Amino acid sequence: xxxLMKFVTLLVVLPGIVGLDAGPIEADDKRQFNRDxxxxxxxxxxxxxxxxxxxxxxxxxLDQQSGSIAExxxxxxxxxxxxxxxxELWRRVTSQDPEIRMPPxxxxxxxxxxxxxxLREWIEQxxxxxxxxxxxxxxxxxxxxxxxxxQPIDRFIRARLAxxxxxxxxxxxxxxxxxxxxxxxxxxxxAPLEVDAFxxxxxxxxxxxxxxxxxxxxxxxxxxxxxxxxxxxxxDSDGYLQDFLRPVAWRYRQxxxxxxxxxxxxxxxxxxxxAGDLLPNATVSERMGTGFLRNTLSNRExxxxxxEYRVNQVLDRTITFGTTWLALTAGCAQCHDHKFxxxxxxxxxxxxxxxxxxxxxxxxxxxxxxxxxxEAAKEKYDHQREELLAPFAHPLNELQSAWEQKILYxxxxxxxxxxxxxxxxxxxxxxxxxxxxxxxxxxxIIKTPRGQRTLDQQQQLQDYFLRTAPVEFEAKLRDLxxxxxxxxxxxxxxxxxxxxxxxxxxxxxxxxxxxxxxRGEYLRRGNDVAPETPATLPPLIHDGEPNxxxxxxxxxxxxxxxxxxxxxNRLWQELFGRGLVGTSENFGVRGERPSHPELLDWLAVEFxxxxxxxxxxxxxxxxxETYQQxxxxxxxxxxxxxxxxxxxxxxxxxxxxxxxxxxALAVSGLLNPTIGGPSVKPPQPESVSKEGYANTWIPxxxxxxxxxxxxxxxxxxxxxxxxxxxxxxxLSRSCTRRERSNTPLQALNLLNDPVFIEAARALGxxxxxxxxxxxxxxxxxxxxxxxxxxxxxxxxERLMAYLNEERAILAADPESARELxxxxxxxxDAAWIALSxxxxxxxxxxxxx
Numbered sequence: 001x002x003x004l005m006k007f008v009t010l011l012v013v014l015p016g017i018v019g020l021d022a023g024p025i026e027a028d029d030k031r032q033f034n035r036d037x038x039x040x041x042x043x044x045x046x047x048x049x050x051x052x053x054x055x056x057x058x059x060x061x062l063d064q065q066s067g068s069i070a071e072x073x074x075x076x077x078x079x080x081x082x083x084x085x086x087x088e089l090w091r092r093v094t095s096q097d098p099e100i101r102m103p104p105x106x107x108x109x110x111x112x113x114x115x116x117x118x119l120r121e122w123i124e125q126x127x128x129x130x131x132x133x134x135x136x137x138x139x140x141x142x143x144x145x146x147x148x149x150x151q152p153i154d155r156f157i158r159a160r161l162a163x164x165x166x167x168x169x170x171x172x173x174x175x176x177x178x179x180x181x182x183x184x185x186x187x188x189x190x191a192p193l194e195v196d197a198f199x200x201x202x203x204x205x206x207x208x209x210x211x212x213x214x215x216x217x218x219x220x221x222x223x224x225x226x227x228x229x230x231x232x233x234x235x236d237s238d239g240y241l242q243d244f245l246r247p248v249a250w251r252y253r254q255x256x257x258x259x260x261x262x263x264x265x266x267x268x269x270x271x272x273x274x275a276g277d278l279l280p281n282a283t284v285s286e287r288m289g290t291g292f293l294r295n296t297l298s299n300r301e302x303x304x305x306x307x308e309y310r311v312n313q314v315l316d317r318t319i320t321f322g323t324t325w326l327a328l329t330a331g332c333a334q335c336h337d338h339k340f341x342x343x344x345x346x347x348x349x350x351x352x353x354x355x356x357x358x359x360x361x362x363x364x365x366x367x368x369x370x371x372x373x374x375e376a377a378k379e380k381y382d383h384q385r386e387e388l389l390a391p392f393a394h395p396l397n398e399l400q401s402a403w404e405q406k407i408l409y410x411x412x413x414x415x416x417x418x419x420x421x422x423x424x425x426x427x428x429x430x431x432x433x434x435x436x437x438x439x440x441x442x443x444x445i446i447k448t449p450r451g452q453r454t455l456d457q458q459q460q461l462q463d464y465f466l467r468t469a470p471v472e473f474e475a476k477l478r479d480l481x482x483x484x485x486x487x488x489x490x491x492x493x494x495x496x497x498x499x500x501x502x503x504x505x506x507x508x509x510x511x512x513x514x515x516x517x518x519r520g521e522y523l524r525r526g527n528d529v530a531p532e533t534p535a536t537l538p539p540l541i542h543d544g545e546p547n548x549x550x551x552x553x554x555x556x557x558x559x560x561x562x563x564x565x566x567x568x569n570r571l572w573q574e575l576f577g578r579g580l581v582g583t584s585e586n587f588g589v590r591g592e593r594p595s596h597p598e599l600l601d602w603l604a605v606e607f608x609x610x611x612x613x614x615x616x617x618x619x620x621x622x623x624x625e626t627y628q629q630x631x632x633x634x635x636x637x638x639x640x641x642x643x644x645x646x647x648x649x650x651x652x653x654x655x656x657x658x659x660x661x662x663x664a665l666a667v668s669g670l671l672n673p674t675i676g677g678p679s680v681k682p683p684q685p686e687s688v689s690k691e692g693y694a695n696t697w698i699p700x701x702x703x704x705x706x707x708x709x710x711x712x713x714x715x716x717x718x719x720x721x722x723x724x725x726x727x728x729x730x731l732s733r734s735c736t737r738r739e740r741s742n743t744p745l746q747a748l749n750l751l752n753d754p755v756f757i758e759a760a761r762a763l764g765x766x767x768x769x770x771x772x773x774x775x776x777x778x779x780x781x782x783x784x785x786x787x788x789x790x791x792x793x794x795x796x797e798r799l800m801a802y803l804n805e806e807r808a809i810l811a812a813d814p815e816s817a818r819e820l821x822x823x824x825x826x827x828x829d830a831a832w833i834a835l836s837x838x839x840x841x842x843x844x845x846x847x848x849x
Contacts, residue, residue, distance in 0.1 A: 138601035156599035169649035187223035221261030239297035251502035252291025267556035275548035335520035365502035447510035657726035658709025764833035
């Protein structure tokens with residue numbers, strides 16, 4: 001009878017889970033606009049009756065209360081609060097006449113009976129509107145009191161579970177926990193000794209000790225850098241047809257790794273990436289942060305309209321800014337007012353204006369050991385250069401000045417002189433190719449007043465002029481024997497030791513005008529705009545003209561409603577498979593409401609109060625009982641909560657493309673753990689390598705073949721094939737959440753890709769080297785390496801049978817055995833390599849439980 005009563009209770013309680021957006025809806029619960037009504041209006045009505053005035057029909061606006069109760073041309077009101085029958089909206093949505101009914105019969109969207117009932121009840125209850133939840137600054141709610149539960153996260157989660165009569169999952173076993181948290185925090189599996197130490201650690205703070213050790217691991221920064229680089233859409237090449245390489249792009253990647261490892265507070269992390277160059281007395285490291293803005297696609301091909309592609313880059317920076325920090329679909333307002341959110345086209349170009357006056361530059365950013373020898377040699381070089389040029393200083397200055405004036409005139413009056421139009425175009429193209437991709441463009445230096453140019457800029461521009469001056473200057477330069485002079489300059493330059501550069505941004509010396517682009521077309525200029533933030537968000541506080549620094553500081557101001565929420569939601573997403581807001585890319589009205597709004601706000605405020613420390617907030621998350629739950633599926637929740645929005649258990653997640661490869665290299669002993677440095681090119685099929693338009697994929701040699709996936713070269717037109725198979729995102733734009741697919745090609749890749757074959761060979765050899773006594777002990781060691789636990793009795797029996805079967809097969813076929821062993825493992829039992837391949841193909845190996 002007791003079991004029957006539990007079953008009946010479950011049937012009664014679980015229907016309440018349907019209201020997951022903000023808790024179960026009781027029979028006497030008042031309809032709330034944000035929770036109940038806004039999703040209906042956004043899905044069915046706002047496309048024609050929302051914020052976008054250009055697309056608004058019948059003069060009706062339903063995203064604001066004033067518009068919904070205004071008198072229409074017919075004399076009626078769309079909504080009469082308290083009276084559905086007098087409301088034109090209710091008459092239209094319930095009409096059976098296809099000429100009257102809304103949404104129209106041609107629409108793909110049709111209101112369900114439940115949605116109609118929700119609208120009726122809301123109007124009947126007064127049709128009250130609410131401000132969209134995401135635009136209200138978070139307030140730290142008091143965690144509910146739950147007996148025996150101390151951690152705030154657990155109290156929020158369990159209070160919600162209690163409302164629907166669901167218990168949390170039990171805690172996972174220790175082997176699962178250490179594998180989970182090690183993969184989550186470092187992207188690598190734990191070593192067997194680490195597993196054994198934790199499993200047998202009797203101290204009450206054993207879990208905390210593991211977490212703290214992992215947070216201090218240098219591999220922490222690598223794992224979380226990959227998360228951030230998806231948002232930045234980092235790549236090692238330009239994109240477009242020629243897809244030129246970006247030889248110093250990796251310096252930004254390394255900056256991100258270092259920032260996470262030293263726990264650079266997220267507010268400073270934000271400011272330095274958007275405006276590090278504008279900080280008072282900015283350091284090289286702070287300026288390097290602006291490499292974030294250098295991850296746009298760029299086109300340096302001959303014949304390209306350089307201004308068009310520069311504008312495209314600024315548009316990309318604006319959209320990426322909106323996605324990364326605001327979780328708003330800002331790009332929807334590039335061509336017209338946003339159809340759903342209160343974000344106008346004018347406001348989009350006001351944001352655009354913050355980035356329009358920034359120019360690309362490659363900084364001198366010496367690596368350790370480079371600075372001192374370079375500065376000593378540079379001082380000598382500057383002195384020798386000055387002596388060489390002294391006899392020609394006056395005539396050269398006059399010629400270069402005339403050249404610069406002609407360049408500036410041509411830019412202001414395009415089309416008057418074809419030859420000089422071409423000279424201006426080449427200035428952009430050759431500057432990048434001859435003097436280093438992304439160095440402050442020649443035009444930018446020319447626009448900088450001579451007295452404000454750095455010595456390096458003066459020398460760069462002078463060198464360019466001497467080597468590429470147009471025909472009309474050739475005779476005079478020949479008279480000055482410039483060719484001999486440049487040869488001598490080249491000779492003394494050889495004494496300069498190399499210094500590594502880094503991509504960055506700087507404010508343009510020439511202020512660019514800002515316009516609205518009519519329908520998003522940059523040649524159709526509309527009204528002027530000035531830098532400003534969207535009106536729906538807190539006002540921008542600034543002294544003087546607003547710039548990128550003011551924008552960055554606005555993002556991390558105490559009253560900003562989005563930045564902290566967006567960040568903690570994405571951190572939660574990394575650890576639990578989905579965010580508290582499932583649409584981590586969209587906090588607008590078309591996005592999901594938070595499943596646990598009070599918890600999201602508590603985390604956002606806690607993040608700020610802990611000094612914007614990413615490590616501290618991650619520590620809070622992984623120390624929670626909620627994080628430590630088992631991920632085992634529960635039949636009673638598979639139908640009612642298939643996406644685990646209640647967080648009644650942990651989730652099983654397929655590892656990222658990089659983590660799968662890293663894990664295979666790590667357990668086999670092949671992984672090169674070196675941190676930092678230029679990108680590498682692991683081997684891949686030649687047929688794939690040829691797909692890249694601009695460059696041949698030449699595999700790296702030696703240990704570089706086995707670097708972590710983070711360091712694999714990302715060529716935009718032809719990214720590393722193995723990673724694409726395992727859902728590497730399209731990095732031509734910002735990615736907030738990777739897809740996870742399950743395809744036959746992935747299984748074939750795990751079996752046959754050269755890196756997994758090499759890993760199986762190395763793992764098989766390692767098993768036999770480290771465990772010399774019995775097959776049973778070897779099997780335990782191999783299984784522990786692969787999945788961080790010992791095999792069950794049934795698993796051990798099946799694997800041992802497979803091992804013996806392979807031995808017999810290979811003994812009868814020595815040629816296959818030799819092929820499996822390769823050239824270096826002649827004395828190895830080939831059957832262990834076959835078994836190692838099986839272990840690397842286990843579902844448990846490529847998943848985090």
